[in-house]
Amino acid sequence: MKKLFIALLSIFLFSFFMPISAKDVVWYSGRGNVEYRVCNKPSPVVKIALGMFSSDMKAVTGHHAHSVGKAPVEIFQLDMLTNKEMKELDKRKISYTDIITRQDAFTISINQGKIVIVGSNGRGTAYGILELSRLAGVSPWIYWGDVVPEKKQHLALPDNYFTRQYPSVAYRGIFINDEDWSSRVWAQKIEGKHAKKGEMGPRFYKHVFELLLRLRANTIWPAMHEGTTAFFKVKGNREVADSCDIFVGSSHCEPMLRNNVGEWDEKKRGPFNFITNKHNVVNYWAERLHETAGMDALYTLGMRGIHDGSMQGVKTKEEKLRGLQAVIDEQRKMLHKTFGKSMKNIPQVFVPYKEVLEIYEDGLKVPDDVTLMWCDDNYGYLTRLSDDESHSPFRRRTAET
Template structure:
């Protein structure tokens, strides 16, 4: 250090305090300033995830598909070895090796614990002098959103399929955000209600895209595209289509499993308590009138059936009975 600066520090206490404060601030490592190549020379990086969570694997599959639109040569590829991985993905507390690596390089990593759908993206240079990109999630959806943030950085629109947004081919894509880049939602549950599907979604799906022998069935091919869009937009909650013209969501084989694959929480709309679709699932001939005053035992059994079916899943329940089709409650 310059001798004049040292003499100033010694002569004036205030400078001594400032010097001590500045000395305590850690410097950003040189490698943190180096952009990480997601695509280099037309080829995508490799990605590694040690866990089995299907939401994260879904996001990785989407990223790989997206990279094939962008890369002039080979897209992003999955590797089964951490040493071979350029992009390392994990959830806090899921893998000790990943936790240790993140803790060594990311001071913010511990802030993920207990947070909701939060992700941290951070470039590092590991002990073998290889540049890597860490994507850490507070939970599975957080990690998935972090993975798909790379798709955005490549230039992929969330509406790539629904709006035919064709991306441009690229030779190089760099992740050059600030070190320890972190995002988290301000609203826990974010989603859509497939309302009035009679006029658009149901006819289009059943007659054009997701042909089925069952009248009014919006199939899992259609729901997969809806769920993928929602995941890309970081939406996590769906109220399924529920008019009488449509086969109820829980009556569609594979629909529930498809929602779980994309990390989508299922709820129901204002007049559909306990995840039941009273417009399409309640049968007056079998169950009697939809009336809690005069037919409470059958109504309770009807609700209980669905709870036993999906009660261990991630759901949002509407509580409080209401008449069908926004109607008033049936009187005695």
């Protein structure tokens, strides 16, 4: 009897001191639709993320998600909130101060029995929405990899759930390269019969940008090989990039967002030579700067040949250094004149690839507010890593491709 009493007492004490399991906050119970409430006027990228989320919920539950007045999921985009809406966050003690000054940040928390997504900006809010898709079992590769999610009759988070996420790298993305026999062929098919030869248009890039949002990326270097129509020459490409809040940049041989292979017309403009044909080269760059005013863009500085070749008009080591320095100085003058902003607020990148690295190491002056993108040697080995000098406070705004 004494042994039985001790055993029962042990079970009671063990149960008493065990941590109480968190109560689940259910956002889908097996009936009806997943419902959410957007607590402000959303930016275009948030609307796109909500469309993706709705399709994701259709794949998981069999029903699209819908926006309603009262819902178990609430979404706030901080940079679009009114004073009244900010006061609502404060009144409900919803945490946001630790992300409000960060780019592309979000939190997901539980407040008053609701799942609350707070994003610092449009991209951050979109990432938070798509994180909820991921928690429901949706892979970022649902489209590109044909990854079919498992059907579920119950979706919930514990009532103590909290996550805060933000990037450590400012520009995160991909370069669509060597597209000739792969993505360009497929892009032509999905663009339809009205697409012109060589065009990789908005239908293709919308799928790419949606993948970037799922992977929490924000930057694209578009396809640029010979035979591919330049990104900005295809109607709708800029608009879909804007709607998805994607920074458009360009590769090491495409300064100032210009695809020289497809856009430089030597018969009309003369040689692509800054030394002997500066006026036409500068006007060529200026056209694109005016065209891209107001969009998220990452401007590549410097100059190489038309396509993956050395800069024209310079031969000796001294000429190469002097010529490239003159190019960068002129490009920064153009950026400041066109946009009228502090240079540190204009995203710029310098890519010391191949022979350009030698010029950089010979004393090229690249201002601290320009991102340095180190490259490999085409055999998988990085040719340079940042040292203390190249890792200044400005340079901590790095790039990944």
